[in-house]
Amino acid sequence: MSGSRVSSSDAWKARAHSVRDRFAASGTNISEWAREHGFSVSLVQAVLTGKRRCRRGESHQIAVALGIKDPASPPGRPETPSEQLEGIRP
Incomplete structure (x- = not known):
């Protein structure tokens, strides 16, 4: 195996x-973002x-x-814009 190969775990960590x-560059608090979007902070x-x-x-x-x-979208189900979360992705 090549040492220069990037594993999916490494790619995930990079993303x-x-x-x-x-978050840091924009001054956005992660906890605040989570609450605003209805997600558990932890x-x-x-x-x-x-983790x-x-x-x-x-x-x-x-x-x-x-x-x-x-x-x-799940298999057998077409992806439509209404199914995606709106206003969250940067």
């Missing part, structure tokens, strides 16, 4: 770090630190809202 940097922190895998449920929704993951 999460980028989001934390955007769960948002867990997503940003990589949650964000495969489904609220942690997945948080990762999508933060721009860490791309939105995806």
Whole structure:
């Protein structure tokens, strides 16, 4: 295996770090953002630190809202703009 290869875990950490940097640069408080968007503050922190895998449920929704993951609709269900969270992605 090549040492220069980036694992998906490393890519995830880089995206999460980028989001934390955007919060810092904009002066936005992560806890405040979580409450404004109806998310658990501790769960948002867990997503940003990589403690949650964000495969489904609220942690997945948080990762999508933060721009860490791309939105995806369930198999067999078409993706429509009304199904996506609005006003959250940077």
